[in-house]
Amino acid sequence: MAPPACKGAAVAATEALRRLTQALQRLLHALLGGAVASGAAQAATLPQDKAEAMYHVYDGGGVKATGPALLVRKSIADRVSLSAQYYIDAVSNASIDVVTTASPFKEKRTAWDFSADTVVRDSTLALSLSRSTEPDYIAEAVGVDVSHEVFGGMTVVSLGTTRARDQVGKKGEPNFKDQASHWQYRAGVTQILTPRWLVSLNAEAVSNSGYLGSPYRAARVFGAAVPERNPRTRSSRAFKLRSLYDTGQFVAGSSVRAEFRRYWDNWDIKASTTEFGWAQHVGQGWLLDASLRFYTQGKALFYSDNAQAETTYVSRNRQLSSFKSTSLGARVSYTWPGLPQAYDVKLIGAYERKSFRFADFTDLRNGKPYAYDANVLQLTVQATY
Amino acid sequence: MRQLSLILGLAALAALQGCAAPQPWVKPYEREKLADPVMQWSRSSLADKHREHIHLVREGARGATGVQGGGCGCN
Numbered sequence: 108m109a110p111p112a113c114k115g116a117a118v119a120a121t122e123a124l125r126r127l128t129q130a131l132q133r134l135l136h137a138l139l140g141g142a143v144a145s146g147a148a149q150a151a152t153l154p155q156d157k158a159e160a161m162y163h164v165y166d167g168g169g170v171k172a173t174g175p176a177l178l179v180r181k182s183i184a185d186r187v188s189l190s191a192q193y194y195i196d197a198v199s200n201a202s203i204d205v206v207t208t209a210s211p212f213k214e215k216r217t218a219w220d221f222s223a224d225t226v227v228r229d230s231t232l233a234l235s236l237s238r239s240t241e242p243d244y245i246a247e248a249v250g251v252d253v254s255h256e257v258f259g260g261m262t263v264v265s266l267g268t269t270r271a272r273d274q275v276g277k278k279g280e281p282n283f284k285d286q287a288s289h290w291q292y293r294a295g296v297t298q299i300l301t302p303r304w305l306v307s308l309n310a311e312a313v314s315n316s317g318y319l320g321s322p323y324r325a326a327r328v329f330g331a332a333v334p335e336r337n338p339r340t341r342s343s344r345a346f347k348l349r350s351l352y353d354t355g356q357f358v359a360g361s362s363v364r365a366e367f368r369r370y371w372d373n374w375d376i377k378a379s380t381t382e383f384g385w386a387q388h389v390g391q392g393w394l395l396d397a398s399l400r401f402y403t404q405g406k407a408l409f410y411s412d413n414a415q416a417e418t419t420y421v422s423r424n425r426q427l428s429s430f431k432s433t434s435l436g437a438r439v440s441y442t443w444p445g446l447p448q449a450y451d452v453k454l455i456g457a458y459e460r461k462s463f464r465f466a467d468f469t470d471l472r473n474g475k476p477y478a479y480d481a482n483v484l485q486l487t488v489q490a491t492y
Numbered sequence: 493m494r495q496l497s498l499i500l501g502l503a504a505l506a507a508l509q510g511c512a513a514p515q516p517w518v519k520p521y522e523r524e525k526l527a528d529p530v531m532q533w534s535r536s537s538l539a540d541k542h543r544e545h546i547h548l549v550r551e552g553a554r555g556a557t558g559v560q561g562g563g564c565g566c567n
Contacts, residue, residue, distance in 0.1 A: 259515075299526060353526070380553065455536060
């Protein structure tokens with residue numbers, strides 16, 4: 108039996124909560140009422156039914172990852188759109204970490220993703236589940252995304268969150284078991300500015316806790332290899348601004364795209380990504396894309412190529428070092444002619460050349476700053492129905 | 493007093509919403525160009541996800557990519 112004082116406090120708290128809820132409801136109604144009313148003629152639509160099959164190749168820095176990926180999306184009674192995705196990465200790893208501290212190895216990662224989307228008036232709600240398995244790593248995630256059209260369909264506001272949990276193992280050491288948890292919170296706004304111009308702003312906060320490194324990777328302290336020691340928490344913020352402009356008045360059937368992303372976290376990594384893209388219709392059924400991407404990042408506080416002091420945390424993970432990466436890509440898409448109007452089949456080939464230049468990660472084989480180039484190939488067949 | 497302030501604040505907000513809200517200036521019939529494939533942020537979700545995965549595995553930054561779902565599930 109709760110004491111009367113506690114009971115009174117509980118009643119007061121419940122009453123306060125009820126009032127707050129009512130006030131929030133009134134506020135939401137006042138704020139959204141006009142916008143929703145003006146957009147009432149519009150309604151969000153379910154994603155289009157489609158099937159995609161892709162073969163992908165990443166080859167660079169001694170790592171080759173290849174495999175198929177499949178995606179099927181189908182709506183049920185125009186109420187719910189279900190999708191299933193299957194993705195395989197067959198990895199042959201002889202990266203610089205591996206060749207300087209261990210033996211090359213092969214492994215396979217298999218990922219399944221399922222999602223269900225539904226539309227309620229101007230809102231789209233999506234629930235997604237995913238599971239990725241490697242011999243020594245299992246990751247499971249559940250995500251919810253909501254997007255809402257307002258302002259006569261000119262603005263789309265989106266919110267989403269993902270909660271993921273990983274089980275980390277180590278080959279050859281059955282006693283090594285650890286876990287990692289991830290929380291992702293994202294928000295975005297896409298805005299039609301003119302009949303030819305779209306912009307979007309996305310922001311995302313990510314928090315991680317648990318084992319956030321690799322049980323195989325070695326750090327260097329006074330020239331000696333030691334197991335890396337990473338903090339067990341990490342928190343990051345990122346925002347991205349995108350602009351897409353129809354340049355049809357200058358060159359028929361073309362558009363240009365510009366993107367900028369800024370990233371920072373409490374490991375003191377700061378990174379910027381700048382990307383430009385150009386798309387162009389070429390003749391009947393052909394569409395060309397070109398893209399240029401620049402990425403630059405500063406190192407984590409505890410990253411060291413060869414630490415000269417004993418510290419709590421130390422890592423020689425080059426993903427946490429200072430480096431620059433540039434990419435140049437091209438994509439060709441061909442729409443199969445002569446199909447009934449409700450059907451559309453596309454053949455898409457994409458190639459990207461990436462180069463990584465590290466400022467403070469030494470290639471132990473020759474003593475020079477490490478650098479490598481990578482080739483990325485994607486061959487896709489896409490059908491909408 | 494607090495309730496009165498809240499009610500007055502809400503009333504002011506509602507009134508402002510009524511008179512100051514700008515109207516959508518790009519009408520649905522003016523959005524033909526925006527429906528063209530060259531004006532899509534993404535034309536292949538599998539290819540985008542693969543590209544995002546490559547960046548997530550090889551770079552320190554993550555998030556705010558605009559790709560729904562996200563996550564890596566890898567070491």
